[in-house]
Amino acid sequence: MSDTALTVPTTGSSWxxxxxLMGATPREYARSLVxxxxxxxxxxxxxxxxxxxxxxxxxxxxxTNLSQVNAxxxxxxxxxxxxVALGAGGYTLAAAVxxxxxxxxxxxxxxxxxxxxxxxSFAVVGLLIDIGQPWRIPYPLVYSxxxxxxxxxxxxxxxxxxxxxxxxxxxxxxxxLGWRGIRExxxxxxVGFVAFGVILSSMHQPSLGALFxxxxxxxxxxxxxxxxxxxxxxxxxxxxLTMVIAVSxxxxxxxxxxxxxxxxxxxxxxxxxxxxxxxxLLFAYLFLxxxxxxxxHHIDLLATGWGAWYLLEVIGFVAAPCLLMAYGSHHARLGxxxxxxxxALAGIILNRMNVSVIALxxxxxxxxxxxxxxxxxxxxxxMVAIVAFRWVCYRMPVLFDHPEFEAH
Amino acid sequence: METHGIxxxxxxxxxxxxxxxSYLLLFIPFWRYVSAGRQNALAATRPARSLxxxxxxxxxxxxxxxxxxxHAWAKLDGTTAALVGADDFAQKLVGPIHQIELPGVGTxxxxxxPAWRLHVDGKVVDMVSPVTGVVTAVNREAIxxxxxxxxxxxxxxxxxxxxxxxxxxxxxxxxxxxLARRWIQxxxxxxxxxxxxxxGLALQDGGVPVDGLAAAIDQERWDEIAxxxxxx
Numbered sequence: 327m328s329d330t331a332l333t334v335p336t337t338g339s340s341w342x343x344x345x346x347l348m349g350a351t352p353r354e355y356a357r358s359l360v361x362x363x364x365x366x367x368x369x370x371x372x373x374x375x376x377x378x379x380x381x382x383x384x385x386x387x388x389x390t391n392l393s394q395v396n397a398x399x400x401x402x403x404x405x406x407x408x409x410v411a412l413g414a415g416g417y418t419l420a421a422a423v424x425x426x427x428x429x430x431x432x433x434x435x436x437x438x439x440x441x442x443x444x445x446x447s448f449a450v451v452g453l454l455i456d457i458g459q460p461w462r463i464p465y466p467l468v469y470s471x472x473x474x475x476x477x478x479x480x481x482x483x484x485x486x487x488x489x490x491x492x493x494x495x496x497x498x499x500x501x502x503l504g505w506r507g508i509r510e511x512x513x514x515x516x517v518g519f520v521a522f523g524v525i526l527s528s529m530h531q532p533s534l535g536a537l538f539x540x541x542x543x544x545x546x547x548x549x550x551x552x553x554x555x556x557x558x559x560x561x562x563x564x565x566x567l568t569m570v571i572a573v574s575x576x577x578x579x580x581x582x583x584x585x586x587x588x589x590x591x592x593x594x595x596x597x598x599x600x601x602x603x604x605x606x607l608l609f610a611y612l613f614l615x616x617x618x619x620x621x622x623h624h625i626d627l628l629a630t631g632w633g634a635w636y637l638l639e640v641i642g643f644v645a646a647p648c649l650l651m652a653y654g655s656h657h658a659r660l661g662x663x664x665x666x667x668x669x670a671l672a673g674i675i676l677n678r679m680n681v682s683v684i685a686l687x688x689x690x691x692x693x694x695x696x697x698x699x700x701x702x703x704x705x706x707x708x709m710v711a712i713v714a715f716r717w718v719c720y721r722m723p724v725l726f727d728h729p730e731f732e733a734h
Numbered sequence: 735m736e737t738h739g740i741x742x743x744x745x746x747x748x749x750x751x752x753x754x755x756s757y758l759l760l761f762i763p764f765w766r767y768v769s770a771g772r773q774n775a776l777a778a779t780r781p782a783r784s785l786x787x788x789x790x791x792x793x794x795x796x797x798x799x800x801x802x803x804x805h806a807w808a809k810l811d812g813t814t815a816a817l818v819g820a821d822d823f824a825q826k827l828v829g830p831i832h833q834i835e836l837p838g839v840g841t842x843x844x845x846x847x848p849a850w851r852l853h854v855d856g857k858v859v860d861m862v863s864p865v866t867g868v869v870t871a872v873n874r875e876a877i878x879x880x881x882x883x884x885x886x887x888x889x890x891x892x893x894x895x896x897x898x899x900x901x902x903x904x905x906x907x908x909x910x911x912x913l914a915r916r917w918i919q920x921x922x923x924x925x926x927x928x929x930x931x932x933x934g935l936a937l938q939d940g941g942v943p944v945d946g947l948a949a950a951i952d953q954e955r956w957d958e959i960a961x962x963x964x965x966x
Contacts, residue, residue, distance in 0.1 A: 586871065591890045605768045606761075613757040620749050655768050727874045729839040 345502065348721065363580075367709050374706020377699045378455060386458060389699035396687055396694035403683035404704050405452025407534055408675050410484070411558070411565045413445020415573070416491050417527035418566030422603075424520040433589050434596055436498055436724045437577070438570045443491040444711040445569075446484065452707055476537050483530030490523040501728040502721055509731070531562040538681055546685035548627055548636040551618035554681070560611045565674045567604040571597050571667035573715075577725060584719045586726035594660050601663035602655045608648035608670060615640050632688065639680060643673030792922055794822040795915065796888035800908035802864035803917070804846065804965035807888065808896075808905050815897040816865050816905060820852075822887050823921060824861065827947050828854045828960050831880040836872045836893055843869060843896060845904040848966050850893055857957040860966035865905050867898030921963065928959070 347355040381389040392399050415438030422428045423435050454460045466472055466481040493512065500509035535558030538545050551557070574593055578585065585593075619625065619640075627633050647669035654662030687694065696704075719725050799807040805824035808816045825831065833853035843849040849863035873892050876882055883891040909917050925947060948956035948963075 591886075602768050606765060609761065609764050610757075613753065617750060617753050620746060620753060623746060652764065652768050656770055726871075729871055 345721065367713055370702075370709045371706050371713075373702045374709070377702040377706070380699065381455060381703070386456075389697065389703070391695055391697045391700070393692060393694075395690055395692050398682060398686065399456075399694060400679075400683060400696045400700050400704050401452045401456040403679050404675075405456075405707060406449045407682040408678040409445045409449035409452065410531065410534060411562050411674055411678055412569055412671070413442040413449070414527065414531065414562040414566035415439070415445075415569040416442025416494065416566070417487075417524050418563050419570060420494060420520040421524045424517055425524065431596060431599065433592060433727075434570055434574060434600075436495065437574055438566065439491060439494045440498075440715065440718060440724055441569055441573050442566075443488070443495055444714055446488045446491060448707050448711045450484065450488065451710075452704070455703060476533050476540070480530050480533050480537070483526045483533065487523060487526040487530065490519050490526065493519050494523065498722045498724060501723050501731045504730075506731075527562070528559065532556065532559040534558055535681075538686075541686070544687055545681065546632055546636075546688040547622055547624040548619070548632060549681050549685045551622050553614055553618040553621065557611065557614050557618065560607060560614060561674055561677060564604055564607045564611055564670060567600045567607070568667040568670045568674075571600050571604070571664060572671055575664050575667070577715075577719065581716060581719060581725075584725045589725055597660060597667075598655060598658055598663055601651055601667065604667065604670060605648060605651040605655050608644060608651060612640070612644050612648055615644060632685070635680075635684075639673065639676050643669065643676050647673060793826065793918055794887075795918060799888055800864070800905055800910045801914045801917065802845070802862060802908055804862035804864070805921075805963065806849075806861055806864040808864040808908060809888075809892075810902060810905055811895075813902050814867075814899060815870070815895060816867070816901050817892045818849075818864050818894050818896055819887060819892045820861055820883055823918060824964060825884050825887055827925075827963055828852055828859055829948070830854065831883060834876055834880050834883070834893065836877060837869050839869055839872060841869045843867065843894070845907075846965070854957075859957055859960045859964060861964050862966055863894075863896070864908055865896055866900040867896035867904075869894050870897045871895035925963070 343349065343351070350358065377389060386392055390399055390401075419431060419435045419438030423432050454463060457463065466475075466478050467485060472478045494516065497509050497512050497516070500506075500512065532555030535554035535556075538550065538554055539552070542550055574597065578590070578593060582590070628637060647666045650662055650669065651666035653659070654666055683694070723731070795801070796807065796809075799809050799821075801807050801821060805821045805827070806818060807821050808818045810816050831852050831854055835851035835853065837843060837849060843863040843866065845864060845866045846862050848860035850861055852859045852861060872894055876891055876893055883893075885891070948959040952959060
C-alpha cells in the first residue's frame with residue numbers, strides 16, 4: 327500500500343471510497359494490494375482457514391497432536407499465554423503516560439494500545455478454536471462462575487480488559503469516522519479506563535503464571551516457582567516496552583508513509599527512553615529468576631539437559647539482552663537498543679513457551695510436538711493480527727495525529 | 735512438595751537474602767549507568783544535527799532546505815509535496831513564541847503571502863509561505879509546544895505540509911547552498927547596522943545575545959522591525 331495517511335480525501339467521494347479505499351477507485355485499490363507481502367499473507371491465511379474449517383468439522387483430534395496427557399498445546403501456549411504477554415504494551419504505555427505523567431511518550435501510546443488489543447484478540451480467537459465447545463466460552467462469565475478457579479479470574483479479567491482496550495482505542499476510530507462528540511466524551515473518561523486497565527492487567531498477567539502453580543508435578547522444577555506470578559508480571563512490563571520499540575521499528579521499516587513527519591523525527595528519542603525502562607525491568611527480572619532458582623532448591627538440575635535449556639533462556643535471553651539494552655541506552659546507540667528489544671521479546675516468548683508447553687509434562691513418555699495443522703492455525707492468527715495492524719494504521723490516526731482533531 | 739532440613743533451609747534463606755541485598759546494591763549503579771544514556775542521547779543528536787545544518791555567523795541553516803527571503807524554509811518531499819517552517823533567523827528575531835496560528839488543512843497558501851501567524855509578547859507577526867499549494871497536514875506539536883520551533887526549527891519544528899502541482903515550480907526559485915549562506919549573512923549585517931553601539935559591542939563578544947533580536951533593537955516597535963525582515 328502506498329497511499330499516504332496525510333492525504334486529504336477527495337471531496338465528493340463516497341464514504342466507502344474515502345474511508346476504506348483511501349480515495350482510490352476499487353480497481354486501483356485492488357491493484358495496490360498485489361504486493362509480495364500481501365501474496366504471502368494470503369497464502370498463510372488461506373492455509374489457516376482450511377485448517378480451521380477442518381478442525382471444526384472433524385474435531386481437535388484430527389488437526390492437533392493434543393491428548394488427554396498433553397491437553398495444552400501451542401494455541402494456549404503461543405496464542406493465549408504468549409499473546410497476552412506480548413499485548414502488555416497497552417497497559418505499560420498508558421500507565422507511563424496517563425498515570426506516571428510521562429507525557430512525552432503520548433505519541434506512541436496508540437501503538438501500544440493497538441498492539442495490546444490485537445495481542446488479546448489473538449489470544450481470545452485462539453482460545454475459541456482451542457476449546458472443545460467454543461459456544462460455552464461465556465459460561466465462566468454468566469452461567470457457571472467457578473470462583474475457586476484461577477481461570478475464572480483470567481476469563482473475567484481478559485474479557486474486561488479487552489473491553490477497556492477497545493474503549494481506550496476508540497477515540498482513534500471516532501477521529502477516523504469524524505464523530506467529534508462521542509470522541510470528546512470518551513476522552514473525558516480515558517484516565518478512568520487507563521486506571522481500570524492497569525488494575526486488570528496487574529491481576530491477570532500474574533494469574534497466568536499462577537495457573538502453573540497448580541501443576542507442581544507437571545512443570546519442570548527449574549521453571550516451577552512460587553515466584554511465577556511475580557515473574558510473569560515483571561516480564562509482561564518488559565514485553566510491553568520492548569513490543570512498542572519492535573512494532574514501531576517494523577512499522578517504520580514497512581509502512582513509513584503512514585507516519586507523521588513529527589513522530590518519525592521523535593521515534594529515535596522515544597525508543598531510547600523506552601529502552602532505558604526495559605533495561606531496568608530486565609535487570610529486576612533477572613534477579614527474580616535467580617531468586618526463584620535458589621528458592622527452588624534445584625541448582626543440581628542445572629547440570630542436566632533441561633538445565634542447559636534453562637540457562638540458555640536465563641543467560642541467553644534475559645541477561646544478554648539486558649546488558650545489550652543497558653549498553654545501547656547508555657551510549658544512545660539506537661540500533662543496539664532495537665536489536666536488544668527484539669532479543670528480549672524472543673526471551674519472553676521462549677519463557678512463556680517453556681512454562682506452558684516445552685517444560686510442561688517434561689517427565690511423560692508421550693511428548694507433545696505441535697502438528698502442522700496447529701502451526702498453520704497459529705500462523706494464520708498471527709498474520710490476521712499483522713494485517714489488521716497495517717489496515718488500521720493506514721486509515722486511523724495511530725502513527726499520525728488527525729489534522730482535524732486536537733491531540734489529547 | 736519436598737521437605738527441607740533446617741540447615742538447608744537456613745543456608746537457602748541466607749543465599750536469598752544475599753541475592754536480594756546484592757540486587758538492591760547493584761541496581762543503583764546499574765540505574766545510574768542506564769540513566770546516563772539520557773544525556774548521551776541528547777549529545778548524540780548534536781553531531782547528527784551538525785551534519786544536516788550549517789552555522790553562519792549567528793544563525794543556523796539546514797543544508798537540505800531551501801529558503802524564502804521572508805525567512806521561511808521548504809523541504810521538498812517528492813515532486814508535489816513539501817514541509818515548510820520558519821528558519822532560525824525568524825525565531826531568533828522575534829524571540830520566545832507564545833502561540834503559533836496555523837492555517838487549517840485544505841487551505842491554499844501562496845508563495846510570498848502570509849500563511850501562519852506568530853504570537854509573541856502580546857503582539858502578532860505574520861510569516862509568508864515559501865511555496866504555493868494546499869495544506870495537507872499541520873504540526874500539532876508546534877501548536878502545543880511552540881518552543882519546538884526554537885529548539886529544532888528544521889526538523890521537529892516544521893509547521894505545514896503543503897501539496898500540489900505548484901509546489902516544486904515555486905520551490906525552484908528559493909535560495910539554497912552558498913546563495914542561502916550569503917543571503918543570511920547580508921540579513922545579519924543589516925540587523926547589526928540597526929543595533930545601538932552598546933548592544934553592538936556586546937555582540938562582538940561572540941554568539942547571539944538574546945532571544946528576540948528585534949526587541950533588543952527597539953523594545954516598543956520590535957514587531958515592525960520583525961515584519962520588515964519577514965516581508966509580511
